[in-house]
Amino acid sequence: xxxxxxxxxxxxxxxxxxxxxxxxxxxxxxxxxxxxxxxxxxxxxxxxxxxxxxxxxxxxxxxxxxxxxxxxxxxxxxxxxxxxxxxxxxxxxxxxxxxxxxxxxxxxxxxxxxxxxxxxxxxxxxxxxxxxxxxxxxxxxxxxxxxxxxxxxxxxxxxxxxxxxxxxxxxxxxxxxxxxxxxxxxxxxxxxxxxxxxxxxxxxxxxxxxxxxxxxxxxxxxxxxxxxxxxxxxxxxxxxxxxxxxxxxxxxxxxxxxxxxxxxxxxxxxxxxxxxxxxxxxxxxxxxxxxxxxxxxxxxxxxxxxxxxxxxxx
Amino acid sequence: xxxxxxxxxxxxxxxxxxxxxxxxxxxxxxxxxxxxxxxxxxxxxxxxxxxxxxxxxxxxxxxxxxxxxxxxxxxxxxxxxxxxxxxxxxxxxxxxxxxxxxxxxxxxxxxxxxxxxxxxxxxxxxxxxxxxxxxxxxxxxxxxxxxxxxxxxxxxxxxxxxxxxxxxxxxxxxxxxxxxxxxxxxxxxxxxxxxxxxxxxxxxxxxxxxxxxxxxxxxxxxxxxxxxxxxxxxxxxxxxxxxxxxxxxxxxxxxxxxxxxxxxxxxxxxxxxxxxxxxxxxxxxxxxxxxxxxxxxxxxxxxxxxxxxxxxxx
Numbered sequence: 001x002x003x004x005x006x007x008x009x010x011x012x013x014x015x016x017x018x019x020x021x022x023x024x025x026x027x028x029x030x031x032x033x034x035x036x037x038x039x040x041x042x043x044x045x046x047x048x049x050x051x052x053x054x055x056x057x058x059x060x061x062x063x064x065x066x067x068x069x070x071x072x073x074x075x076x077x078x079x080x081x082x083x084x085x086x087x088x089x090x091x092x093x094x095x096x097x098x099x100x101x102x103x104x105x106x107x108x109x110x111x112x113x114x115x116x117x118x119x120x121x122x123x124x125x126x127x128x129x130x131x132x133x134x135x136x137x138x139x140x141x142x143x144x145x146x147x148x149x150x151x152x153x154x155x156x157x158x159x160x161x162x163x164x165x166x167x168x169x170x171x172x173x174x175x176x177x178x179x180x181x182x183x184x185x186x187x188x189x190x191x192x193x194x195x196x197x198x199x200x201x202x203x204x205x206x207x208x209x210x211x212x213x214x215x216x217x218x219x220x221x222x223x224x225x226x227x228x229x230x231x232x233x234x235x236x237x238x239x240x241x242x243x244x245x246x247x248x249x250x251x252x253x254x255x256x257x258x259x260x261x262x263x264x265x266x267x268x269x270x271x272x273x274x275x276x277x278x279x280x281x282x283x284x285x286x287x288x289x290x291x292x293x294x295x296x297x298x299x300x301x302x303x304x305x306x307x308x309x310x311x312x313x314x
Numbered sequence: 315x316x317x318x319x320x321x322x323x324x325x326x327x328x329x330x331x332x333x334x335x336x337x338x339x340x341x342x343x344x345x346x347x348x349x350x351x352x353x354x355x356x357x358x359x360x361x362x363x364x365x366x367x368x369x370x371x372x373x374x375x376x377x378x379x380x381x382x383x384x385x386x387x388x389x390x391x392x393x394x395x396x397x398x399x400x401x402x403x404x405x406x407x408x409x410x411x412x413x414x415x416x417x418x419x420x421x422x423x424x425x426x427x428x429x430x431x432x433x434x435x436x437x438x439x440x441x442x443x444x445x446x447x448x449x450x451x452x453x454x455x456x457x458x459x460x461x462x463x464x465x466x467x468x469x470x471x472x473x474x475x476x477x478x479x480x481x482x483x484x485x486x487x488x489x490x491x492x493x494x495x496x497x498x499x500x501x502x503x504x505x506x507x508x509x510x511x512x513x514x515x516x517x518x519x520x521x522x523x524x525x526x527x528x529x530x531x532x533x534x535x536x537x538x539x540x541x542x543x544x545x546x547x548x549x550x551x552x553x554x555x556x557x558x559x560x561x562x563x564x565x566x567x568x569x570x571x572x573x574x575x576x577x578x579x580x581x582x583x584x585x586x587x588x589x590x591x592x593x594x595x596x597x598x599x600x601x602x603x604x605x606x607x608x609x610x611x612x613x614x615x616x617x618x619x620x621x622x623x624x625x626x627x628x
Contacts, residue, residue: 245603289559
């Protein structure tokens with residue numbers, strides 16, 4: 001899918017190819033890729049941003065929005081300084097080896113998807129593996145496409161880097177300089193740990209929100225008024241159900257085993273809560289909720305000692 | 315619980331009781347009651363706000379924060395223009411009849427809790443039933459206590475009113491004028507429909523978030539690093555797990571049957587999604603998510619015709 005139109009876009013003859021700055025290529029110009037190059041454009045004004053996208057209208061839109069400077073093709077990757085691969089994770093499996101085939105010796109390629117084992121495996125034996133760095137910037141919104149790109153999306157966010165030892169030192173440095181300039185903090189992790197943990201803190205949240213939306217929509221079929229009653233709490237909990245199925249289906253596919261495991265645990269916890277309610281064990285219900293309340297402090301990243309002091313003062 | 319300290323607070327001798335404005339009493343000075351009187355103070359500067367709270371430190375805090383003008387007792391309710399009862403819904407069952415016993419003929423009392431059948435039943439045969447209006451302003455945050463009170467919380471929000479015909483016409487008007495001044499839109503509903511629908515759009519979201527938090531925290535016991543990986547998506551989905559167990563346990567208790575039903579439907583949808591994943595039916599997974607995507611438009615309150623136009627332009 002991603003490849004069908006890859007060769008349709010040529011740099012316009014009038015385009016100043018002789019610019020002095022870095023040549024940044026973004027393949028797949030949506031929320032993440034688009035936001036990355038918006039940041040790069042503002043941080044490194046000399047850089048030229050080239051876009052490659054299987055969706056012709058995305059390219060036009062990205063140019064019109066000023067997200068990229070020009071459309072491009074795989075043939076131009078030999079001159080790239082950076083290649084950002086930000087396509088759905090299933091497409092990444094075929095796009096990445098093609099990118100590595102096409103780049104130059106000094107090009108650093110990074111991919112930004114939400115699964116890491118399949119991505120790392122797909123390029124594990126590629127002769128240019130050392131030109132690749134596997135990343136997962138934990139940032140995003142529920143929107144997609146070029147118009148979803150925003151500046152500053154990565155400020156203060158975590159970027160998980162996997163198998164860093166398999167990237168050449170010089171190119172690691174080049175990528176890390178950019179990530180740090182964007183304001184990201186770096187965490188190193190092996191792909192297996194990444195995929196396991198991200199199932200809990202990201203993939204499960206999406207399914208939780210999608211199925212909450214489904215449960216309420218099913219009800220609403222017969223009761224049109226119900227959404228007049230929905231407040232900001234529902235909106236917040238269901239927000240991720242606006243996410244793109246084209247992006248999320250391959251993520252669930254690639255991380256199937258872990259996601260199934262987290263779902264089993266989630267369903268088991270929900271069932272247990274339901275049983276407490278059926279049995280009218282309100283003390284246990286209170287305690288369940290109270291013990292989860294500490295998510296406040298966890299999300300605030302507070303240390304246990306700070307928490308204790310806070311609790312006393314409340 | 316709510317009653318233990320009710321008589322501890324007296325209006326200070328120096329307090330200007332002869333003020334010309336309305337006398338507003340708020341019983342239970344937390345997020346909802348506190349935010350209401352903050353709005354009233356700014357909309358009706360002549361009004362005097364009296365607070366009654368079983369928690370002595372809440373009263374002190376509310377005075378210090380400027381949320382109320384003075385502490386008060388049930389003995390003063392005879393002179394009240396408005397009494398806002400904003401205590402947990404279990405406490406409301408005993409507080410409300412006591413309030414109705416104490417008020418004057420022209421006092422309008424409203425209660426703001428998240429369940430309506432038990433509340434309406436608790437005062438159904440009270441001789442002053444016509445001084446009471448059952449409401450549920452669909453507004454809030456995950457915070458609680460006087461410091462959670464904020465101005466403008468109700469602007470643009472829905473206020474569900476139940477059994478409106480059981481409130482005297484003149485006092486209905488008095489309450490509605492206030493609600494409209496606060497920027498709320500009014501929806502009338504019978505208590506049974508309210509409790510049924512609110513289970514879907516509010517109570518279920520809270521359990522969904524609490525159990526998501528639990529599932530992730532259980533994991534985190536052994537993996538301290540996991541929360542470095544949590545992004546804004548997780549934070550949004552789990553936000554309601556910060557809510558007060560003291561407020562939510564009695565809500566779940568009073569709306570037990572409906573909440574159990576929504577939980578059963580939610581668990582069934584999650585299980586079905588899990589099975590699709592186990593069976594690797596990715597087309598069905600895509601379709602599931604795509605069909606829930608219309609939550610976007612539902613939340614935006616768009617009409618079907620607007621949606622169609624939007625979809626074409628995307």
